[in-house]
Amino acid sequence: MQDRPRVFVARILPDEGIRPILEATDATVWDGDLPPPRDELLRAVEGCDGVMTLLTDRVDAELLDCAGPGLKVVSNYAVGFDNVDVAECTRRGIPVGNTPGVLTETTADLAWTLLMAAARRIVEGADYVRAGKWKTWGPLLLLGPDVHGATLGIVGFGRIGQAVARRAQGFAMTVLYHDPNRLPDEVTQPLGATYVELDELLARSDFVSLHVNLTDDTRHLINAQRLALMKPTAVLVNTARGPVVDTRALDAALRDGVIWAAALDVTDPEPIPADDPLLGHERCLVVPHIASASNATRAKMAEMAALNLLAGVRGERLPTSVNPEVYEAR
Numbered sequence: 062m063q064d065r066p067r068v069f070v071a072r073i074l075p076d077e078g079i080r081p082i083l084e085a086t087d088a089t090v091w092d093g094d095l096p097p098p099r100d101e102l103l104r105a106v107e108g109c110d111g112v113m114t115l116l117t118d119r120v121d122a123e124l125l126d127c128a129g130p131g132l133k134v135v136s137n138y139a140v141g142f143d144n145v146d147v148a149e150c151t152r153r154g155i156p157v158g159n160t161p162g163v164l165t166e167t168t169a170d171l172a173w174t175l176l177m178a179a180a181r182r183i184v185e186g187a188d189y190v191r192a193g194k195w196k197t198w199g200p201l202l203l204l205g206p207d208v209h210g211a212t213l214g215i216v217g218f219g220r221i222g223q224a225v226a227r228r229a230q231g232f233a234m235t236v237l238y239h240d241p242n243r244l245p246d247e248v249t250q251p252l253g254a255t256y257v258e259l260d261e262l263l264a265r266s267d268f269v270s271l272h273v274n275l276t277d278d279t280r281h282l283i284n285a286q287r288l289a290l291m292k293p294t295a296v297l298v299n300t301a302r303g304p305v306v307d308t309r310a311l312d313a314a315l316r317d318g319v320i321w322a323a324a325l326d327v328t329d330p331e332p333i334p335a336d337d338p339l340l341g342h343e344r345c346l347v348v349p350h351i352a353s354a355s356n357a358t359r360a361k362m363a364e365m366a367a368l369n370l371l372a373g374v375r376g377e378r379l380p381t382s383v384n385p386e387v388y389e390a391r
């Protein structure tokens with residue numbers, strides 16, 4: 062009987078992903094609540110045919126060297142893949158899988174949850190009640206901007222940005238978008254979305270929601286200069302990647318009233334230390350990178366990541382790879 066492929070899975074995943082992997086491979090699954098420390102990760106991947114990584118695991122030349130020449134696939138349990146040195150994987154002919162599509166709507170839901178919660182000061186309000194401060198109905202209590210009829214600026218108009226725009230129609234919003242690829246009218250018109258340059262989007266929007274990949278071009282895309290273009294009443298929402306926003310510049314902008322509020326699913330660093338001054342701002346709402354955290358979506362991501370892993374160890378084409386050019390070179 063042929064040896065089963067050896068794989069390492071860097072965290073316990075929903076059963077929809079783990080079950081097929083255990084059935085078909087000789088798998089080691091990291092069962093800690095925290096990611097494997099770097100030295101343990103490097104040891105664990107030695108001699109593997111496939112590895113399943115999370116956005117918390119750095120996949121670089123060092124890890125690929127430790128895995129050795131038999132490594133046939135890196136399957137990343139995320140749509141984002143900024144933790145993976147894709148160019149290095151491609152150079153070595155290793156396909157990298159991700160999980161696009163299945164988390165689009167769930168992530169857009171969370172972007173909207175943050176937008177609404179920040180505007181209507183939901184967490185502040187709940188804390189106020191819990192602290193026993195609610196004494197009467199107050200004409201000036203916890204006021205915030207209207208969401209309906211406001212202008213929403215979407216930075217990055219891929220699948221998730223478009224799903225956010227779709228939801229804005231129910232709130233009669235004006236939708237502006239910016240993306241390096243200007244989209245055809247067939248895509249933007251049904252969404253009522255108008256293309257503008259980034260600076261104009263920042264200046265005109267009441268709400269700015271970020272949906273770009275993290276790349277060298279988008280690191281600190283939202284910096285002090287760009288925050289200064291925003292309205293003092295504006296709300297910034299980030300469900301993309303933490304380093305798209307310059308954390309220290311955002312901290313200063315909230316402190317100095319350059320913008321009114323921020324709502325973040327992602328931070329830089331991540332996790333953000335509990336004593337970071339950013340968390341001291343009343344109108345900075347931070348949640349722990351949970352945009353895709355619905356039961357159904359995490360199960361679909363697990364299933365998809367497992368399909369990528371298993372296809373890879375069998376030498377088959379991955380259903381969803383971020384570097385399909387590896388197949389052209391074969």
Ligand code: DGY
Nearest residue numbers: 138139140141164353
């Ligand atoms: C991703 O998939 O990239 C998200 O950040 C986590 O689901």
